[in-house]
Amino acid sequence: MNDEADRRPAHDPQDLARLLVSRQQAGDAEAMAALYEPGAILDIGGGQLARGREAIHDFYAKLAATRQKFELGDQRPAIVKGELALTSTRLHDGTVTVEIARRQGDGTWLWAIDQPSILP
Numbered sequence: 444m445n446d447e448a449d450r451r452p453a454h455d456p457q458d459l460a461r462l463l464v465s466r467q468q469a470g471d472a473e474a475m476a477a478l479y480e481p482g483a484i485l486d487i488g489g490g491q492l493a494r495g496r497e498a499i500h501d502f503y504a505k506l507a508a509t510r511q512k513f514e515l516g517d518q519r520p521a522i523v524k525g526e527l528a529l530t531s532t533r534l535h536d537g538t539v540t541v542e543i544a545r546r547q548g549d550g551t552w553l554w555a556i557d558q559p560s561i562l563p
Contacts, residue, residue: 450474452551456521456528456544459554467503467513476500479554480545486558516540528552 466474485493516534543556
């Protein structure tokens with residue numbers, strides 16, 4: 444995917460997971476963090492939370508260094524109520540992700556809360 448297409452904003456909450464996987468596979472931690480609100484929270488495991496876009500960027504930059512690649516799983520339909528959306532995906536190993544996205548003033552969507560693993 445070219446840089447322009449990879450960095451386009453999410454105009455639907457369903458776009459967020461696909462964009463995250465694409466950007467992670469490209470090793471672009473900056474573009475991954477851009478899918479989150481400035482004050483977003485990401486559960487990074489072990490009872491730790493990355494708070495804010497900078498901390499989320501730092502986490503994804505370290506993850507990119509491991510060369511681990513995300514795969515797009517079975518994305519469930521987003522549940523949308525007004526400016527909020529609940530997104531989730533069942534990954535191939537049975538893990539389930541759950542996220543809360545918020546519609547921004549320009550109509551695009553960003554994640555506000557992300558818990559990438561709720562079931563082993």
